[in-house]
Amino acid sequence: MEKEPIAVQGIKITGLRRYPQSLVQQELKKVHQAQTFGALLEEIDAATQNLNQTDLFDDVKTSIGGADAQGVHVTIHLSEKKPYKLKVGATTSGAADEVRYEAAGTLRGFLRMGELATATVTKSPKHGLELAFGLRRPVATPLAVLGLAESIVSVDVEVGGREAPWAPATSSTPGRRVDGRAVRCACAARDGSRRLVVEVARRVGVDDDAFSESTKCALSYALRADGRDAAAAPTDGACADASVEVAGLGDAGDARFVKAEGALQNHIRVTKLQNGFVALGGVARVGAALPLFGNGVLDLAMPDRFYLGGPLRLRAFERCGVGARSPRARGAPLLAGDATALPAVGGALLWAASLILSAPVPGDLGRHGLRALAFLDAGGLLAPGARASLTSLMAETRLSCGLGLALAPAAFARLELNYGWVLRARPGDVAKGLQFGVSAAFGS
Known part of the structure; x- marks a missing residue:
């Protein structure tokens, strides 16, 4: 049955209230082009996954029916998420100066163009104020050669301290934090299993001077081929993953390396x-x-x-x-064996x-x-x-x-x-x- 030839006669989209139909239609182009029943199922599954990744919909349901002499009809029913979300909370490791207060907000489709905006504010006595902003929207890009012709483009900005990945919190010690003057800006294009990122980051020490100031300007590309029954x-x-990052092209920044x-x-x-x-x-x-x-x-x-x-x-x-x-x-001396x-x-x-x-x-x-x-x-x-x-x-x-x-x-x-x-x-x-x-x- 998977090899049975078919033609997609029409696609009906229901459930949209705040977003334009073009937002969904650009994810369904390959569904229109499917020539066998098996290919149709694969393209519907890929389109459903891409729509879920936008974080704009609670549910994406698909039905195939109405087969006639002209072909099959596909219906996509969407349930939109709430246009806003606010989260407030606090975490602590037990010490008085390790209480962290966090407020995070999300706006979906406030311009009615399918965009998603996020903002997070974190405040702690030890590390001060930390800010993170993000904006992303599905758009067409001139990156078809990299598999990114129809992508979710995002811009993320982080300001302030955060946990250093090389010295994370453990069961016995708090994690090291990147200095509050650090700034990171990344622009990414993502389409299904492929991702292209342009990143500029100013890294400023950690709270024990483990490394000094440096600037990284990098370009990275990642792809995935996934044939598992469940992720x-x-x-x-x-499943296979591959990524490559190049930093320092054109003598930009202090970091100069190729990382694969x-x-x-x-x-x-x-x-x-x-x-x-x-x-x-x-x-x-x-x-x-x-x-x-x-x-x-x-x-x-x-x-x-x-x-x-x-x-x-x-x-x-x-x-x-x-x-x-x-x-x-610098800092307090170590206890014996406290690696x-x-x-x-x-x-x-x-x-x-x-x-x-x-x-x-x-x-x-x-x-x-x-x-x-x-x-x-x-x-x-x-x-x-x-x-x-x-x-x-x-x-x-x-x-x-x-x-x-x-x-x-x-x-x-x-x-x-x-x-x-x-x-x-x-x-x-x-x-x-x-x-x-x-x-x-x-x-x-």
Whole structure:
């Protein structure tokens, strides 16, 4: 039936109140061009996914019917989200100076052009005021060669301090924060599985002077090919990701490097149970940074390096817990053995792999997505300037294994609760047995 020839005679769009029909029609161009029933289903699925990514609709439903001598008719029914959203809250780590107050607002379609505007204000006694603004809208772009002819274009601006990714909060210590004078502006075009970003960032230290001022002007491109049965809890299919970032073209900024990263995962169903499948999944990831144009010395600032460790990247190790730690520049002296209070050095070469065997737990819980899993993880980092060889790669490889539970509620996120054992570590590594992690998809 999938190869049965068809012709799409017409597409009807219902449910629009604040947005123009052209906003939806540009996502349905390939639906019109489908020539087989299988191709029609694929294009409808892709269009539905793109419409959901706009964050303008609560629900997107599609029906196919009315087949006649001229062809089939497709109906798209949309349920729009509220035109505004306001969220106010506070978080704390327990210390009086670590209370953070946050207010976030979203406006949808205030110009009736399908745009989405966001603003977030965060205030804390320790880090002062932080601001973040975003604006995005689906538009046609002259980037067809990159697969971005019909894209969601967004502009994001961040001002003020935020958690430094190389020194995140742990169970025993608060995270380091980028200095409040830091500014980041990014303009992105995204179309389904492809994304192009132009970024300008002024990075200003952290609260312990772990790195000095620097400016990055970068261009990055990422793409994904996804054939999995589900993103958050896959049991079948494969997925490949690739990205490249170039910083310093035209001598713009202080950062000058080429950074590439790729990942591949595959999942197979081992056997069928009453409430689901036993599945075996494998993930491999590699990343490398090189000097721009392949010459000179690679001088990677800490924000541009690779970091490894955490409940979803290398289990049984603390977040960013793999590799050497940098000396403390100033502040209170460390307690003996308190390595988590030191920021991670990171690396210029990263490799990681995971092998996971999972099965639904017995009963209705398993039928609703709760899975038990056993994992074997491996990975490592090479510091900037270190020579890559088989001997050094083997020497820097860490190993861990463990058991856990995974849940994908409504298939929009993946939650993991794991307990792991470190099989192989290096001096400076920080282990953590019990971990909880949240991600948008498996392997992300």
